[in-house]
Amino acid sequence: MESVGGSHQNWLAWMRRALQLASLAEGHTSPNPLVGAVVLDAEGRLVGEGFHARAGEPHAEPVALDQAGDAARGGTIIVTLEPCCHQGRTPPCTEAILAAGVRRVVVALTDPDPRVAGGGLQRLRDAGLEVISGVLAAEAAHQNRAFLHRVRTGRPWGVLKWAMSLDGRTALPNGESQWISGPSARSWVHGMRAQCDAVIVGGGTVRADDPLLTSRGRRSPEPLRVVFSRSLDLPAGAQIWDQQLASTLLGYPIQAESALSADLRAVVQAQGVAMEALDASEPELLLTALSKRGCNRVLWECGPGLAAAAIQQGCVQEIEAVIAPKLLGGELARTPLADFGFTAMDQVLQLRDQDVMRLGDDLLMRAQLT
Amino acid sequence: MESVGGSHQNWLAWMRRALQLASLAEGHTSPNPLVGAVVLDAEGRLVGEGFHARAGEPHAEPVALDQAGDAARGGTIIVTLEPCCHQGRTPPCTEAILAAGVRRVVVALTDPDPRVAGGGLQRLRDAGLEVISGVLAAEAAHQNRAFLHRVRTGRPWGVLKWAMSLDGRTALPNGESQWISGPSARSWVHGMRAQCDAVIVGGGTVRADDPLLTSRGRRSPEPLRVVFSRSLDLPAGAQIWDQQLASTLLGYPIQAESALSADLRAVVQAQGVAMEALDASEPELLLTALSKRGCNRVLWECGPGLAAAAIQQGCVQEIEAVIAPKLLGGELARTPLADFGFTAMDQVLQLRDQDVMRLGDDLLMRAQLT
Numbered sequence: 001m002e003s004v005g006g007s008h009q010n011w012l013a014w015m016r017r018a019l020q021l022a023s024l025a026e027g028h029t030s031p032n033p034l035v036g037a038v039v040l041d042a043e044g045r046l047v048g049e050g051f052h053a054r055a056g057e058p059h060a061e062p063v064a065l066d067q068a069g070d071a072a073r074g075g076t077i078i079v080t081l082e083p084c085c086h087q088g089r090t091p092p093c094t095e096a097i098l099a100a101g102v103r104r105v106v107v108a109l110t111d112p113d114p115r116v117a118g119g120g121l122q123r124l125r126d127a128g129l130e131v132i133s134g135v136l137a138a139e140a141a142h143q144n145r146a147f148l149h150r151v152r153t154g155r156p157w158g159v160l161k162w163a164m165s166l167d168g169r170t171a172l173p174n175g176e177s178q179w180i181s182g183p184s185a186r187s188w189v190h191g192m193r194a195q196c197d198a199v200i201v202g203g204g205t206v207r208a209d210d211p212l213l214t215s216r217g218r219r220s221p222e223p224l225r226v227v228f229s230r231s232l233d234l235p236a237g238a239q240i241w242d243q244q245l246a247s248t249l250l251g252y253p254i255q256a257e258s259a260l261s262a263d264l265r266a267v268v269q270a271q272g273v274a275m276e277a278l279d280a281s282e283p284e285l286l287l288t289a290l291s292k293r294g295c296n297r298v299l300w301e302c303g304p305g306l307a308a309a310a311i312q313q314g315c316v317q318e319i320e321a322v323i324a325p326k327l328l329g330g331e332l333a334r335t336p337l338a339d340f341g342f343t344a345m346d347q348v349l350q351l352r353d354q355d356v357m358r359l360g361d362d363l364l365m366r367a368q369l370t
Numbered sequence: 371m372e373s374v375g376g377s378h379q380n381w382l383a384w385m386r387r388a389l390q391l392a393s394l395a396e397g398h399t400s401p402n403p404l405v406g407a408v409v410l411d412a413e414g415r416l417v418g419e420g421f422h423a424r425a426g427e428p429h430a431e432p433v434a435l436d437q438a439g440d441a442a443r444g445g446t447i448i449v450t451l452e453p454c455c456h457q458g459r460t461p462p463c464t465e466a467i468l469a470a471g472v473r474r475v476v477v478a479l480t481d482p483d484p485r486v487a488g489g490g491l492q493r494l495r496d497a498g499l500e501v502i503s504g505v506l507a508a509e510a511a512h513q514n515r516a517f518l519h520r521v522r523t524g525r526p527w528g529v530l531k532w533a534m535s536l537d538g539r540t541a542l543p544n545g546e547s548q549w550i551s552g553p554s555a556r557s558w559v560h561g562m563r564a565q566c567d568a569v570i571v572g573g574g575t576v577r578a579d580d581p582l583l584t585s586r587g588r589r590s591p592e593p594l595r596v597v598f599s600r601s602l603d604l605p606a607g608a609q610i611w612d613q614q615l616a617s618t619l620l621g622y623p624i625q626a627e628s629a630l631s632a633d634l635r636a637v638v639q640a641q642g643v644a645m646e647a648l649d650a651s652e653p654e655l656l657l658t659a660l661s662k663r664g665c666n667r668v669l670w671e672c673g674p675g676l677a678a679a680a681i682q683q684g685c686v687q688e689i690e691a692v693i694a695p696k697l698l699g700g701e702l703a704r705t706p707l708a709d710f711g712f713t714a715m716d717q718v719l720q721l722r723d724q725d726v727m728r729l730g731d732d733l734l735m736r737a738q739l740t
Contacts (some may be wrong), residue, residue, distance in 0.1 A: 164689055167706040168538010174713050321536055325721035325737050329710035335536040340699035343544050351695035367695050
């Protein structure tokens with residue numbers, strides 16, 4: 001039996017199922033990772049399934065073990081991330097596994113959280129269980145790339161989204177931009193927001209578009225709406241200050257505080273908008289603050305200046321570009337990104353893992369920054 | 371038998387074969403259309419195939435009928451375009467069909483050439499043959515869209531091609547543009563040129579890039595290289611004046627003639643570069659001239675100013691945009707198209723029939739202008 005258990009091959013299908021279970025909570029577990037678990041009895045029959053639904057709720061392992069009950073004894077638990085061995089908001093999962101009498105633990109990824117970091121697997125090995133790790137590790141790392149990135153860098157995974165015409169324009173020369181993309185693409189944006197913990201715009205977008213920035217109910221609670229303003233020159237009547245639909249955070253450099261108008265101060269205080277004073281007007285400082293507020297993944301929906309600054313500070317890991325079958329033209333028309341100062345083709349930013357899908361008449365091209 | 375013959379359904383597979391035969395000469399038949407033909411004997415067995423290979427060479431029908439010989443008697447000819455009934459460089463195909471003793475003629479499209487225009491089918495009906503037309507007419511019209519467009523408008527079908535980064539840039543702010551796209555896309559461009567009768571650039575492209583503009587031997591003869599220059603301020607040492615690899619035509623407004631430098635005049639005359647003086651510097655006048663020179667399809671490989679002017683004058687029917695997985699950035703970086711003067715989203719140019727394919731790491735998005 002040792003040799004059967006030891007082969008990764010035997011666990012691929014079950015690990016795929018565990019990854020599938022984990023994905024059901026996509027966008028809802030921050031600051032925690034996505035985790036899914038499957039429990040088999042001693043004869044290898046499926047007796048329990050579970051996933052981590054939301055921070056503060058039970059981890060995947062106890063959910064699956066509870067479903068299995070006594071049938072877990074002598075069986076196997078397949079889990080997408082190393083079980084935790086520390087007391088958090090919930091008890092350590094290693095102890096739940098030992099209590100259930102499971103004989104074998106199959107894991108995709110080691111948990112990079114310094115409170116775990118291999119300690120969970122060691123605890124299980126020390127207790128005499130067979131431990132197999134690294135099964136579908138790449139797939140699991142891709143699924144939890146936002147969480148892993150935050151743990152590694154202290155900043156959430158950044159997704160930069162824009163919609164442009166086939167000739168690379170995000171607005172007409174007069175600033176008009178509604179709507180370049182079609183209804184399917186706009187609906188996709190709402191879904192994308194639902195996968196993120198925060199949606200960030202600059203002051204210019206608030207002034208020009210007065211956006212709502214919600215997922216239109218696809219996520220509950222709605223993602224945090226973040227206005228990143230260098231000047232605090234913002235309209236007091238903007239929709240985004242209304243906190244009934246969704247919460248808003250106003251990020252700004254501490255130096256700008258005196259520029260806050262009495263009108264805006266009154267609205268922000270009355271509505272309970274969160275304020276985040278930063279040492280400087282830097283995207284990376286904003287993201288560090290959002291990481292501390294529990295964000296694993298943020299969506300940049302900003303203009304070319306802030307987008308280019310965010311890229312330059314390593315705050316964007318993924319591009320999602322909607323390309324509409326239209327031609328706008330125009331030397332003065334807005335484009336997705338401001339200057340990087342490149343003077344030779346070998347300096348430009350290379351994207352990888354590019355992929356394309358259709359959104360109605362529009363095309364979505366997504367890629368990761370190298 | 372009349373009812374069997376009369377149903378389009380019976381002829382779809384054979385018409386597809388005829389279209390396939392026609393496509394073998396793609397890019398080589400101008401100013402003539404693409405035409406393919408299949409001959410079946412009286413029992414419905416394939417006895418002849420043919421296509422029109424090049425202007426001045428035999429039409430598809432006599433090629434297929436020659437192959438069939440006596441077996442054509444009492445049989446059927448399936449042909450993608452109405453047989454001609456006039457004496458051109460070759461004798462009328464209607465007479466060849468009658469001489470072969472064919473009993474039934476199945477056709478996709480009526481020939482819009484005013485010398486034919488239904489007259490070919492009428493001649494065959496009058497002679498007592500069964501004539502079925504309209505079989506796969508849409509497919510046949512798509513295949514011959516360049517020829518049909520030229521007959522309808524007096525101007526060749528225009529394809530506008532560009533390569534840009536994912537943020538819509540065709541060059542860095544300093545003008546550097548080699549290479550945005552990868553080797554597969556550059557090889558695809560050579561193939562695209564081979565499908566066209568002429569490749570058009572503006573003077574700016576000759577000055578900046580000194581391009582060769584050939585299909586790298588994929589078409590023989592190479593497509594005509596056209597330099598469209600408003601000012602005739604062109605380098606006498608440009609590669610494009612060398613007529614050994616390919617022929618070149620210099621199009622310019624008659625008013626600019628006095629600006630032609632002695633150096634350039636000497637080179638152009640020594641090399642035998644064709645000159646086309648136009649009444650004004652208008653893309654549509656250039657295309658009318660190219661139509662008279664037998665061009666069915668031209669490829670615009672020009673900068674944003676000429677590209678926008680060509681679109682505005684209805685000289686572009688199809689866009690082929692290569693999108694590279696790179697970010698260039700830059701307010702001053704070149705984009706595909708100059709201003710159209712649009713001020714509202716309902717004025718912008720809509721594309722249709724958009725399609726996407728991969729070219730190595732790059733993406734090709736193609737669409738037609740409505």
